[in-house]
Amino acid sequence: MNTYPQFLRIHPYQQMLIGKQLMLHCWDTAGQEDYDLLRPLSYPMTDVFLLCFSIVNETSRLNVSRKWVPELQHYSPNSKIILVGTKSDLRNDEKFIEKLTQDGLTITDMSLGEVTAKEINAVKYVECSAKDKESVNAVFTEGLRSALIHAESRDPNVLAEGDEDGTDQKGSGVKEKKKKKSCTIL
Numbered sequence: 001m002n003t004y005p006q007f008l009r010i011h012p013y014q015q016m017l018i019g020k021q022l023m024l025h026c027w028d029t030a031g032q033e034d035y036d037l038l039r040p041l042s043y044p045m046t047d048v049f050l051l052c053f054s055i056v057n058e059t060s061r062l063n064v065s066r067k068w069v070p071e072l073q074h075y076s077p078n079s080k081i082i083l084v085g086t087k088s089d090l091r092n093d094e095k096f097i098e099k100l101t102q103d104g105l106t107i108t109d110m111s112l113g114e115v116t117a118k119e120i121n122a123v124k125y126v127e128c129s130a131k132d133k134e135s136v137n138a139v140f141t142e143g144l145r146s147a148l149i150h151a152e153s154r155d156p157n158v159l160a161e162g163d164e165d166g167t168d169q170k171g172s173g174v175k176e177k178k179k180k181k182s183c184t185i186l
Helices: 058-075 086-093 094-102 112-121 133-154
Strands: 008-017 020-027 048-054 080-086 124-127 168-169 175-177
Touching: 008 133, 020 094, 020 133, 048 058, 048 133, 048 168, 058 080, 058 112, 086 094, 124 133, 133 175
Parallel strands: 048 080, 080 124
Antiparallel strands: 008 020, 168 175
């Protein structure tokens, strides 16, 4: 039996924001070079990219502006970017910091992350750790807020109220289907 690496994982996420229960689907795409031709197929109509790098890997941070931002701007020039520094829990791990120092490496500090975000015109810079659910939720909250702002700039009625069955009364007694509204975070 042949097995193939997974190129894309979709993570559903629900959150109450601005008084509404909102659902987003976060598309987690593979960053390996093998997928350079496939990955852009998932970019159209993306409102916000959560562009992640490891704060304990300088090459990862440098690839933000060398590889990822040019790719995103080429395939989805109107989308917003939130720059996300991952593994923030390691900033307080003395043993890990000592090992990095011995190897001549350092951890990206918050100010360098913020500078990088400004250089790439990101909406915001945030950090999180997979070990801390609250910081991960904060990243998705920022992504959702930015996606809503971006989606509303394209369609001011993106969060318009309708009847519970998704229809709108037009005065003639005839109900018309209301266009489904969505925003996308990749």
